[in-house]
Amino acid sequence: MAGTALTAFSHSMEVTPMRIGFIGVGNMARAIIDGLLANKTVAGSDLYLHSGHIEHYGDYAQTIGAHVMNDNAAVVANSDIVVLAVKPKIYGRVLDVLQPAFAEHKVVLASIVSGVSLAELSQHVPAGQPIVRLLPNLNVKIGAGMTAYAINDAAEDDAQTVLGLFDAIGKTMELNEDDFSTFVALAGSAPAFAYLFIDAMARAGVKHGISKADAVRIAAQTVAGSAEMVLAGTTSPSDLIDQVCSPNGSTIRGYLTMEDKGFSSSVVAGLDATIARENGGD
Ligand SMILES: NC(=O)C1=CN([C@@H]2O[C@H](COP(=O)(O)OP(=O)(O)OC[C@H]3O[C@@H](n4cnc5c(N)ncnc54)[C@H](O)[C@@H]3O)[C@@H](O)[C@H]2O)C=CC1
Ligand SMILES: O=C(O)[C@@H]1CCC=N1
The missing domain is CATH 1.10.3730.10 (ProC C-terminal domain-like)
Known part of the structure; x- marks a missing residue:
């Protein structure tokens, strides 16, 4: 399926209400959240957030009506999908401390961390953890994004829940992971x-x-x-x-x-x- 044409999901596709966590609430997480809120794919009360400094995202979380979590483990514990949106240099440290939370709670990990493969991500989570790797671009904020994705074997049954979200804020394309760095240049950057x-x-x-x-x-x-x-x-x-x-x-x-x-x-x-x-x- 790698390299297929843009998937044909309608932007009005119904997405089953679910709890979505964000680890890292910076530029890209906010673009995703704003896009999902703007077209009512999710409500603020569906969102569970934790980021580096409360003074940087507390007001934002309050404005959109999202739940602020005390730590990243609480995000995992309260979510069905966890979007990992931290910088590439810290993703491993962030995931390592979350291993017990992932073992205890069934969630789909949706990583948007640029340059980090499914294989690298899987080294920091328990065996069998469903992972969807995504590379969106800033235009998701206005529902006009271009997002590439790859999924691991464990995510076969659950990936659609994540992909439905990104289909609602732009176009998506399954892509061979070898092509992700080119995609970053063509779409992410x-x-x-x-x-x-x-x-x-x-x-x-x-x-x-x-x-x-x-x-x-x-x-x-x-x-x-x-x-x-x-x-x-x-x-x-x-x-x-x-x-x-x-x-x-x-x-x-x-x-x-x-x-x-x-x-x-x-x-x-x-x-x-x-x-x-x-x-x-x-
Ligand atoms: N900006 C863009 O256009 C795109 C970015 N990406 C990827 O998205 C990720 C985030 O990028 P940006 O939003 O641009 O960066 P950013 O620096 O704006 O956001 C990262 C957030 O992570 C938070 N953070 C730091 N340590 C944390 C921790 N231990 N736990 C939870 N949160 C923590 C920071 O406070 C910050 O708010 C990166 O991995 C990047 O490669 C992917 C596609 C496009
Ligand atoms: O500049 C960066 O590293 C990230 C990747 C895609 C967009 N921003």
Whole structure:
């Protein structure tokens, strides 16, 4: 099933109410939570949270009506699904102290920790622990995410409960774990690259006299519409470029100048650097 097309779950798919725990309530956990709350896939009272510093997430938890747990073990004890959303460098230490909690309570572990495989995760939990490895991107916050996933054998029966949540906040794709580092560059990190492009476009607008706010709106709507064109049809981006570039027109001059300045090779080099880092490099 690895490498299949985007799964065809409807965003309105009913998800059985369940208790969802979050270990780590930083940028990405909040994007997931906000997306799930916005389309009413979950209620705040379904959520059990613990993170590093109560002063950083207590007000947020209170605002959304979530339960604040005293420690990570209490998150496991009170949840059906536990989303692990801490930084890669501490995931092992966090899981190691939770071994008794995982042994005692049947939960599905849903890890979004970038660069950490199912095999690595399984070394820090009891044998037979169901694990779903996911790599979402920030766009889950507005229901427009792109999430890759892989599951271990123990999660065969339970993975759908986790995947239903991520289907409700964007598209999901089962992916061979060998391809996760490339996926991070193409989807996990790529919102930052897309924002860079939009910001650069807007700066050109400012250079030529349009306000930054207007230029950002113009550029962002154009990028969103262009992405929708690619997703809506079967025409390749390269053929769509040809449709915009009129003979002897203005666009072909801009396109060739961008390529002359190294646009495509810069993008590929940027993704190469992200993938290299994801694979353990500097
Ligand atoms: N930011 C993004 O766009 C994406 C991030 N990820 C992954 O999500 C994970 C979280 O990333 P971010 O949310 O960006 O980081 P973050 O730094 O915003 O959040 C991590 C949270 O973990 C908390 N924490 C630290 N020690 C803890 C402990 N012992 N127990 C519970 N919580 C603890 C911190 O207080 C912090 O709030 C990382 O593993 C990252 O690789 C994956 C996909 C995209
Ligand atoms: O920059 C990072 O390490 C993470 C991985 C994907 C997005 N943010």
